Amino acid sequence: MMLFTEVRGLPVVPPGGAGPLGTVTSLTIDVVTGSVSHVWWRGGRFGRQSALPWDAVGAVGPGAVRVRSGDAPASAPPHHELLGRRILTDTGTGRGTVLDVAFDTRSARLLALFTTRGELPADRLLGLGDYALVVRAG
Structure with missing residues (x-):
């Protein structure tokens, strides 16, 4: 188990362990599956941001994110930052921020969300957009 804040800032290391490709900036989640779908990192000569699908990740640890495949993805889904996002229930009640x-x-499965109002089980996620993370009330 790791926290999103522990992964942010880790080097992204390619197959063969050559110099790092860049540094992790964020993780994208798929609310439907309740798991991390992509790792976003910034690096290279011009510091451009890239996304790596989770199935191309070989290992994630306290020292680095190790890439299994050197293939760059053709496209990535829209990214909505989860950390700092407002939380609303499906009935419209505010539940703090992530x-x-x-x-x-x-497995990339989400285990729990830690919020300004306590812990929420990951299985309560319903949607994530530009405005808020929506969770099941109750």
């Missing part, structure tokens, strides 16, 4: 997210580094 402080951090715990996830399983092997």
